[in-house]
Ligand SMILES: Nc1ncnc2c1ncn2[C@@H]1O[C@H](COP(=O)(O)OP(=O)(O)OP(=O)(O)O)[C@@H](O)[C@H]1O
């Protein structure tokens with residue numbers, strides 16, 4: 001029986017790879033955009049502009065305080081009510097970007113706050129404008145503490161892409177659902193789905209751990 | 223018309239002053255840290271500020287390049303009204319170099335990059351030109367061979383000399399020093415003081431918060447003694463040490479001169 005399932009699973013493999021490709025596209029696009037927006041908002045948050053800060057804090061709390069599943073439903077089902085029609089793929093990328101941006105914003109903001117005040121004062125005293133202080137002095141130093149949690153966040157976001165299957169996007173998780181109806185061996189089918197996620201995520205988990213370890217060594221030698 | 227004439231007369235009067243404080247007051251919350259501070263520093267003058275911990279010395283010197291804003295009063299630096307809301311901070315800070323107690327070098331940049339960052343990004347100098355000037359400055363402070371070293375690879379004295387070179391790189395008219403030798407091991411204090419003394423002899427306008435009274439004696443033109451946010455006494459160094467009258471000054475002097 002298992003042999004038979006394995007055989008049909010092999011036939012279904014192109015279908016899985018197609019799903020994997022969707023997962024990779026959704027994850028890749030939203031990670032790139034979320035990183036850009038997260039850095040921008042994280043840097044803006046450290047500008048200490050009261051109104052902007054309240055707004056960004058509210059955004060971050062709102063996103064972190066609600067399930068991603070609900071967020072993606074809002075984007076997919078409620079935006080059309082307001083006349084904004086997005087395809088499943090665009091909805092998935094948009095909601096994941098909004099979601100990822102909030103977490104990345106906090107990582108960046110936290111790291112920037114950890115940079116000693118004297119660094120910013122030295123940069124300001126030499127005549128650099130605020131964005132130049134950020135660009136040349138603060139952010140380069142913040143990258144070290146940012147990278148390990150950022151890569152860790154990437155792993156979480158990639159795994160969270162599984163949720164996009166609920167709006168009908170045929171990502172690798174949905175391929176699993178569709179396949180298990182033809183090949184009724186859940187362990188085998190979702191074992192394969194899990195393996196595919198693991199193959200993408202593990203290198204990042206490994207990288208994150210290595211970065212973390214390197215940071216610890218550097219801190220202890222300082 | 224009348225306003226105009228006054229404005230012209232105002233700036234005329236300022237020409238002989240590099241730095242001028244008029245009735246400056248500053249609060250941190252409910253703490254009144256600068257109380258009616260009035261002072262003047264002429265071009266090429268070296269003013270030494272001393273006083274007990276918490277008396278407001280750092281706050282005062284940080285007001286000069288507006289690292290700290292003030293509540294009331296006026297501050298003029300080379301004719302610029304620093305206290306005004308729309309003061310051109312970039313221009314102000316290119317004319318005023320600042321050296322911190324803790325050096326505050328950028329740890330991710332080499333000594334030379336620390337020195338050339340502002341000239342390249344603010345003055346828009348060509349990198350090669352800025353590097354040439356930067357190397358000259360590092361040579362001037364006696365560490366030409368450390369241009370490629372990172373701050374973590376330098377001793378405290380060397381780091382502080384890089385910081386001085388960084389301040390000089392914008393070719394400022396004024397240099398401010400906030401306890402530049404207090405974070406240094408004793409054997410490194412002199413190498414930094416020598417650089418500062420040379421700078422003073424070259425005619426730089428300087429305001430120096432320090433308890434190094436040897437420095438005050440050698441190149442200082444006036445010593446300003448602060449206590450509890452007020453300027454208690456201002457006098458030329460010799461007179462300050464010999465015949466300080468104020469009892470708070472005397473108490474302070476007996477403390478710092480006894481060790
Ligand atoms: N950012 C700040 N917020 C609140 N209070 C401050 C701040 N900076 C300084 N103060 C307080 O203002 C007073 C004056 O501080 P300042 O640093 O100017 O003193 P100082 O004369 O430089 O002392 P020290 O010799 O210890 O450096 C102190 O009581 C200090 O605690």
Ligand SMILES: [Mg+2]
Pocket residue numbers: 279280281400401
């Ligand atoms: Mg101080």
